[in-house]
Amino acid sequence: MTINTASLDAAYEISLETPADAAAIEALLNRAFGPGRFVKVSERLREGNRPLSDLCLTARSDGEVVGSVRLWPVQIGGAPCAFLGPLAVDPSRQGEGLGQALVAAACEAAASAGWPAVLLVGHPPFFAKVGFVQASTDIRLPGPVEARRLLIRALRDGGADNLAGDVVIDPASAPLS
Incomplete structure (x- = not known):
């Protein structure tokens, strides 16, 4: 998948993540977030879960991974939903619109795959630009989160x-222990 990145300051190729991207994505996540990312409530929905490999995307510039977004299967009160995160853009590329392009592409892919909605924890002004609104206060993550940052x-x-209830890993999609 290559999307039109003409509106961005630089040319990027956005494509499906591959197993060969794992080390580059991990290094990108470390540059973008550091080790603090593991204590966030969102991580509770990724631990023991399996990403939706047909919806996880990378952005490359000159062959280097400079952006990544992943989606995960969850349920909200028993209803299916895709959970977005982490979204990472290399700090040297932030502010160019790449993050929003990745989110838009991931949401388009999720819609094409039949997912009804995408949920995330994030910065409201950033994600509002790609169609996210504050989620119902009846949706509960497995830990504390500011209500204004829970977006759908x-x-x-x-x-x-x-949509209401607890957000949990979709038991049908979780890997076997």
Whole structure:
């Protein structure tokens, strides 16, 4: 998948993540977030879960991974939803619109795959630009989060309607222990 990045300051190729990207993505996550990323509540929905490999994307510039976004299967009160994160852009490339391009591409892919909505924890002004709104206060993550930072985007009409309850790893998608 290559998306039009003409509106960005630099040319990027956005494509599906591959197993060969693992080390480069881990290094990118370390540069972007440091070790503190492991204590965030969002990490509780990734531990013991399996990313949706057909929806995880990387951005490359001159062959180097400079951006990454992953989606994970979760349920909200028993209803399926994709959980977005982490979204990482190399600090030297931030501010160019690459993060929003990655999120938009991931949401398009999730919609095409039939997911009803995407949930995330993030910065409201940033994610509002790609269609996210504050989620219902009836949606509960497995730990504390500021209500204003819990965001959702419906991917089809009614996709985020009536979602309420605990957010948990989708048991049908979690790897076997």
